[in-house]
Amino acid sequence: MADPRGFLTTPQQHPERRPVTERVQDWKEVYKPGGLLPIISKQAGRCMDCGIPFCHNGCPLGNIIPEWNDLVWKGDWEGASERLHATNNFPEFTGRLCPAPCETACVLGINQPPVTIKNVEVAIIDRAWEDGTVKPLPPERLSGRTVAVIGSGPSGLAAAQQLTRAGHTVAVYERADRIGGLLRYGIPEFKMEKRHLNRRIEQMRAEGTKFRPGMHIGVDLTGDALLARYDAIVLAVGSTKARDLEVPGRDLAGVHQAMDYLPYANKTCEGDYLTAPIDAFGKHVVVIGGGDTGADCLGTATRQGAASVTQLEIMPRPTDERPGHQPWPTYPMIFRVSSAHEENGERVYAVSTTEFVGDDNGRVQALKLTEVRFEGGRPVPVEGTEREIPADLVLLAMGFVGPERGNGLIDQLGLALDERGNIARDAEYATNVPGVFVAGDAGRGQSLIVWAIAEGRSAASSVDAYLSGTSTLPKPIPPTARQVTV
Ligand SMILES: Cc1cc2nc3c(=O)[nH]c(=O)nc-3n(C[C@H](O)[C@H](O)[C@H](O)COP(=O)(O)OP(=O)(O)OC[C@H]3O[C@@H](n4cnc5c(N)ncnc54)[C@H](O)[C@@H]3O)c2cc1C
Ligand code: SF4
Secondary structure, eight states: OOOTTHHHHOOOOOOOBOOHHHHTTSOSOSBOTTOSHHHHHHHHTTOOOOSSOHHHHHSTTOOOHHHHHHHHHHTOHHHHHHHHHTTOSOHHHHHHHOOOHHHHTOGGGGTSOOOOHHHHHHHHHHHHHHHTOOOOOOOSSOOSOEEEEEOOSHHHHHHHHHHHHTTOEEEEEESSSSSOTHHHHTSOTTTSOHHHHHHHHHHHHHHTOEEEETOOBTTTBOHHHHHHHOSEEEEOOOOOEEOOOOOTTTTSBTEEEHHHHHHHHHHHHTTSOSSOSSOOTTOEEEEEOOSHHHHHHHHHHHHHTOSEEEEEOSSOOOOSSOOTTSOTTSOOOOOOOOHHHHHSOEEEOSEEEEEEEEOTTSBEEEEEEEEEEEETTEEEEOTTOOEEEEOSEEEEOOOEEESOOSSSHHHHHTOOBOTTSSBOOOTTSBOSSTTEEEOTHHHHOSOOHHHHHHHHHHHHHHHHHHHHSOOOSOOOOOTTOOOOOO
């Protein structure tokens, strides 16, 4: 085990974030560069090697957390990186972006602050890249079988890497102009600098994966053509149809979906624009939706120089501590403060938007809202609480309802959908069309990067077995696996 007394002698410690006044002036990641390494070995040493490590179950990838904690504590960074890569293709993504359900399931967390697992994970992989130990792993032999992966988010990339390494010839098709899915154009640079993504894509290219950006399947290439060209297909097209808010004034200029706004900011960071076509500079910004996407809009608007940012949430404010009915080791709904919340903005809970108010030019200038209380699980307006707040830019960040229809892909392939509108699959990630599989948010519904990678790995195992008769690729989760919550 790691330090036998570490959990008694070492308090939990996180790396320092850069001062708010400094970091809102740029788009770089919020942590002080190099701030993690001096503390991380002792933090890893807090792992108790508790016998039944619930963190394994908390992590959808089944990361072997106590083993790499032990290796880090002993200074065997290369061994830790090997152990980490055995279960996770892209720890630099999860180590930065995962909400770390492993930590809320950590046994130490029953009566103390848990082990900072996610920080250990990112320290291991960042050091491995620095030390040059992350190498391309091309297959020794080719199978002669071809696979098309549609969508280049974390599920598509994980499936592609697994299948390429298993010897299949894999092409990843992406309709956007760059590879990466939401890692590229959803998640802002200040949460994960894109150099981490670019470096992985280069590794995958060196292993033999082919990338085809700018190819909209169903439009540029039909489903039939795809079926004729490839032995198997993995649909990793995400859950990109955004939930809308049908209230008066929705059509006013200045009211946008979050995913119409965030990609422009990311493209500006890539150097495609001098100023983002939808920009918050000098504006009163209202973000509707209290989740992570909303926080990403808040952090982006702050960096663009918004006059004010208000984030509205229909649900009541969660409690600061784990509520009694959400006991360890579940992933609790608690009040979380992201780096963007630390920087700026006001969060308003238990309110519902009733109308967008426009000026004479058809541009939004205000938003009407009312407070709500919940009756039988449904929000009910509280009489007499209606009010208007200034809003020059409104960003809808209310979640996603499933994969998009209408681009031909689902109809051309004749795919069945489940009752929630996601692409239906069986226990092997197979759709109703032979040879066509589905992974990630497209099958699961809107979720997290860690689930997308776990699904990509699992679907790759099924595809490999379909093409080769059997597979030794790992299969961390069945499609029905869900986070432990109440
Ligand atoms: C703004 C935002 C921030 C988020 N932040 C976090 C976070 O911090 N941590 C976290 O764990 N999760 C986060 N998530 C959720 C996470 O990003 C997703 O769960 C994850 O990316 C899903 O991966 P995926 O591979 O299934 O799909 P996606 O990443 O959505 O990728 C799907 C890709 O398929 C492409 N595509 C779709 N249709 C076609 C077609 N017909 N032809 C070709 N290409 C097509 C799309 O362009 C897209 O690039 C966030 C989500 C959003 C929207
Ligand atoms: S991927 Fe997420 S859940 Fe798994 S070990 Fe890393 S931070 Fe924890």
